[in-house]
Amino acid sequence: MPEKTDIYKLANGMTIIGVPVAGVQSAAFEFLIPTGAAMTPDGCCGAPAIIEDWIFRGAGTKTSRGLSDMLDGLGLHRGSGVESKHINLSAALQADNLPKAIELYADIILKPALKPEQFEYSRQLALQGLLGLEDDPRHKTMLLLREHFYPDPLGRNTAGKQQDLQNLTAEKTGQIFAENFDIGQTIFAVAGKYDFQKLCSLTEKLFAGEKPKKAKDINAKEQPLGYHHHPHEGSQVHIGIMTGAVTPHDNDYYNARVAVAILSGGMSSRLFTEVREKRGLCYAVGAGYHSLKEMAGIGSYAGTTPDKAQETYDVIIAEFKRLADDISESELQRAKIGLQSALVMQSESTMARAGAAATDYYMLGKVRSLEEIKQNIEKTSVKSIVDFLKNNPFEKFCSVTIGPMEIKPV
Amino acid sequence: MEFKHKKLANGLNIVAEVNKDAQSAAVGFFAKTGPRDETDEINGVSHFLEHMLFKGTDKLSAHDVNRTFDDLGAFYNAETGDETTIYYAATLPKQLEEVAKLWCQLMRPALRNDDFIIEKNVILEEIAMYQDLPDYDVHEICKALHFSDHPCGKIALGTVESIKALTSSQMREYFESRYAPNNITVVITGNFEFEKICACIESLCGSWKPKQAGRKTEYFAGTAKREHQKRKNLNCLHIGLMNPTVSYQDERAYAATLLAKIIGDSTGSRFFWELVDTAIAETASMHCEAMDGVGVFYSSIRADRKNGSKVMQIVEKIFKSLQKEKISADELQKAKNKVLSAITIKNEIPMGRLLELGVNWVYLGQYRPIEDEIQRVKNVTLADIQNLIEQFPLANFTQFSIGPE
Numbered sequence: 001m002p003e004k005t006d007i008y009k010l011a012n013g014m015t016i017i018g019v020p021v022a023g024v025q026s027a028a029f030e031f032l033i034p035t036g037a038a039m040t041p042d043g044c045c046g047a048p049a050i051i052e053d054w055i056f057r058g059a060g061t062k063t064s065r066g067l068s069d070m071l072d073g074l075g076l077h078r079g080s081g082v083e084s085k086h087i088n089l090s091a092a093l094q095a096d097n098l099p100k101a102i103e104l105y106a107d108i109i110l111k112p113a114l115k116p117e118q119f120e121y122s123r124q125l126a127l128q129g130l131l132g133l134e135d136d137p138r139h140k141t142m143l144l145l146r147e148h149f150y151p152d153p154l155g156r157n158t159a160g161k162q163q164d165l166q167n168l169t170a171e172k173t174g175q176i177f178a179e180n181f182d183i184g185q186t187i188f189a190v191a192g193k194y195d196f197q198k199l200c201s202l203t204e205k206l207f208a209g210e211k212p213k214k215a216k217d218i219n220a221k222e223q224p225l226g227y228h229h230h231p232h233e234g235s236q237v238h239i240g241i242m243t244g245a246v247t248p249h250d251n252d253y254y255n256a257r258v259a260v261a262i263l264s265g266g267m268s269s270r271l272f273t274e275v276r277e278k279r280g281l282c283y284a285v286g287a288g289y290h291s292l293k294e295m296a297g298i299g300s301y302a303g304t305t306p307d308k309a310q311e312t313y314d315v316i317i318a319e320f321k322r323l324a325d326d327i328s329e330s331e332l333q334r335a336k337i338g339l340q341s342a343l344v345m346q347s348e349s350t351m352a353r354a355g356a357a358a359t360d361y362y363m364l365g366k367v368r369s370l371e372e373i374k375q376n377i378e379k380t381s382v383k384s385i386v387d388f389l390k391n392n393p394f395e396k397f398c399s400v401t402i403g404p405m406e407i408k409p410v
Numbered sequence: 411m412e413f414k415h416k417k418l419a420n421g422l423n424i425v426a427e428v429n430k431d432a433q434s435a436a437v438g439f440f441a442k443t444g445p446r447d448e449t450d451e452i453n454g455v456s457h458f459l460e461h462m463l464f465k466g467t468d469k470l471s472a473h474d475v476n477r478t479f480d481d482l483g484a485f486y487n488a489e490t491g492d493e494t495t496i497y498y499a500a501t502l503p504k505q506l507e508e509v510a511k512l513w514c515q516l517m518r519p520a521l522r523n524d525d526f527i528i529e530k531n532v533i534l535e536e537i538a539m540y541q542d543l544p545d546y547d548v549h550e551i552c553k554a555l556h557f558s559d560h561p562c563g564k565i566a567l568g569t570v571e572s573i574k575a576l577t578s579s580q581m582r583e584y585f586e587s588r589y590a591p592n593n594i595t596v597v598i599t600g601n602f603e604f605e606k607i608c609a610c611i612e613s614l615c616g617s618w619k620p621k622q623a624g625r626k627t628e629y630f631a632g633t634a635k636r637e638h639q640k641r642k643n644l645n646c647l648h649i650g651l652m653n654p655t656v657s658y659q660d661e662r663a664y665a666a667t668l669l670a671k672i673i674g675d676s677t678g679s680r681f682f683w684e685l686v687d688t689a690i691a692e693t694a695s696m697h698c699e700a701m702d703g704v705g706v707f708y709s710s711i712r713a714d715r716k717n718g719s720k721v722m723q724i725v726e727k728i729f730k731s732l733q734k735e736k737i738s739a740d741e742l743q744k745a746k747n748k749v750l751s752a753i754t755i756k757n758e759i760p761m762g763r764l765l766e767l768g769v770n771w772v773y774l775g776q777y778r779p780i781e782d783e784i785q786r787v788k789n790v791t792l793a794d795i796q797n798l799i800e801q802f803p804l805a806n807f808t809q810f811s812i813g814p815e
Contacts, residue, residue, distance in 0.1 A: 128689065268479070277528075280531030303538075
């Protein structure tokens with residue numbers, strides 16, 4: 001069945017995207033609202049993590065409890081998160097309840113109560129979230145890796161900083177909300193079972209009255225990539241390694257994605273084979289592509305006991321450096337099939353479709369069809385990937401370790 | 411959706427649900443075996459064996475296996491639960507037959523000694539990894555404390571000592587006794603031709619010899635012991651609580667699932683309002699683990715250590731108050747809405763449907779259509795919930811926690 005993604009813009013700039021998914025009874029949606037970790041002023045790191053919780057503590061005429069009861073009454077599966085540039089609010093539910101859910105989210109986004117007495121709870125939860133991260137070295141490794149890899153403030157830790165969270169007040173955080181929660185730049189994507197005309201009418205009714213705000217510029221400061229160790233008396237050394245890659249705008253984007261799949265797609269890929277299968281160095285090892293609008297990277301993670309940490313690190317770096325060597329036609333085909341097949345399987349999930357559509361629109365100003373992505377993957381060849389890797393060799397690495405011992409970086 | 415079932419002469423069950431509208435298909439082998447079927451001496455063998463199945467057969471090397479799965483564009487993996495080991499793959503419909511053939515071959519692994527030695531390192535690394543994930547560690551130790559000598563008290567991955575001491579011949583012996591065709595169910599969902607896949611499975615698995623592979627399923631209410639450990643590398647308090655409840659085979663398992671949502675869902679539950687909304691705990695959740703002949707509610711709480719005693723006072727108050735402050739019709743309805751929409755969302759994807767179908771067959775030996783599942787959730791009454799609370803008073807729990815020194 002041919003896909004038909006619909007896009008509609010309100011006069012204030014808000015974008016509505018509809019992605020139909022055949023044969024489902026559910027609908028899922030995602031709002032991308034420009035209040036990310038990189039958008040907050042210095043000294044206020046963590047404000048979006050507080051806002052993400054605070055906006056659900058009462059909205060419109062509803063109390064915190066009343067709002068929560070109504071959301072639960074719709075059987076909503078909700079999610080939310082802080083990214084570099086956005087707060088995302090997502091949900092999946094039975095399609096019949098979609099209009100009621102959107103009305104509730106309009107209140108949450110446009111008319112949150114933001115009561116000072118509720119602020120303290122949200123702040124305490126953000127502080128506890130930061131403390132919880134200290135007990136999750138694997139997750140912390142990847143957050144630190146992005147913080148050290150991307151120019152500041154683009155890679156800021158989305159959980160915030162302890163001192164900043166302690167200093168933030170309800171007034172200051174309310175001000176950050178007012179300045180950043182910009183409906184004009186908000187992207188709203190729906191996937192699954194819905195009627196696009198009705199969706200647009202409802203969104204227009206709820207959001208069109210809101211004025212857009214002036215877009216903010218971010219002055220990102222380059223920082224030297226290096227090695228950063230954080231002592232932790234755990235069982236393993238958690239190793240994070242990141243190196244540069246092209247963004248989705250770049251002509252070489254698909255070459256980069258297929259190259260990463262050769263490095264760490266399925267279990268026959270190079271990292272898994274060399275680190276785990278041949279040497280038994282790790283249980284968890286892998287690499288993935290990560291992109292912001294301005295800059296992208298390939299991030300790798302491995303967790304291993306201290307006596308194997310150096311060898312693990314050395315083998316991963318060696319695999320990055322030799323990625324352009326000896327790529328076979330069958331290796332390329334496996335990488336392509338893996339990417340294309342994952343694409344089709346993800347397309348069956350309404351939640352995954354809504355999230356992907358919103359991110360695509362933010363990154364590229366359009367939503368790519370599955371067919372377009374498949375064809376672009378298909379167009380890559382051993383030559384195009386080798387040329388890309390030769391022109392963009394992996395020379396500089398940002399490395400982070402958390403654990404009982406340091407490694408010697410390249 | 412069309413249900414299909416075939417039982418081979420050697421006892422291997424093939425159950426399937428065909429959905430011609432699906433974009434993908436999934437196949438899974440559900441072996442009714444896990445840590446609860448192990449002795450202390452071989453603790454961890456089920457999970458280690460699950461890894462070893464990927465190491466190939468007499469005709470296929472480990473790399474052949476990985477390469478073939480990747481050639482087929484399959485999303486594949488395996489999971490060792492306390493009492494079921496599941497091998498699964500989702501793929502595009504046109505590749506399903508080849509993926510199913512590969513799994514059929516892998517179910518008769520070579521278990522080569524060289525592979526065993528290398529993989530032992532990987533298992534020891536996996537154990538080390540989970541030691542750095544305190545919430546997982548607390549769950550495993552809490553389960554061992556709750557079940558004590560009952561078979562369900564086994565640590566899923568085994569211990570460093572049991573894994574180091576394990577031999578490949580012990581693994582072979584365990585394999586021979588547990589991976590009989592009459593103890594395995596093949597499950598297929600999504601878009602595929604049942605007769606064709608069935609014929610292919612029969613040609614590859616039809617010669618397997620059946621063998622007695624039983625299991626003791628004694629009920630056990632738990633020890634209600636309470637222990638705390640200090641660890642110098644921790645910053646938060648991680649608490650695990652286990653209460654006895656009904657088994658998977660008990661019709662009241664639906665009421666138990668709903669009660670766990672009412673008490674400990676991530677939003678709008680009693681835990682949420684008393685512990686998380688008030689920022690006394692960062693997270694607090696409860697879910698029902700209904701198993702073969704036994705069942706538990708498991709609660710997981712993470713909090714700043716300075717709130718530790720307050721957290722436990724509130725939890726005890728919530729548990730004790732359930733008999734006086736009865737569950738309201740509104741609370742039950744909200745829990746039903748959440749469970750019903752989860753059923754809809756999960757079952758839209760062949761991989762999600764595979765797990766539901768397989769677990770129902772392994773535990774109940776029966777097929778339950780989605781509409782039937784929905785009706786059973788809808789049928790739960792307030793009286794059912796209240797009876798459950800009275801029969802299994804929640805104030806009676808096992809507790810294990812870890813926190814900073």
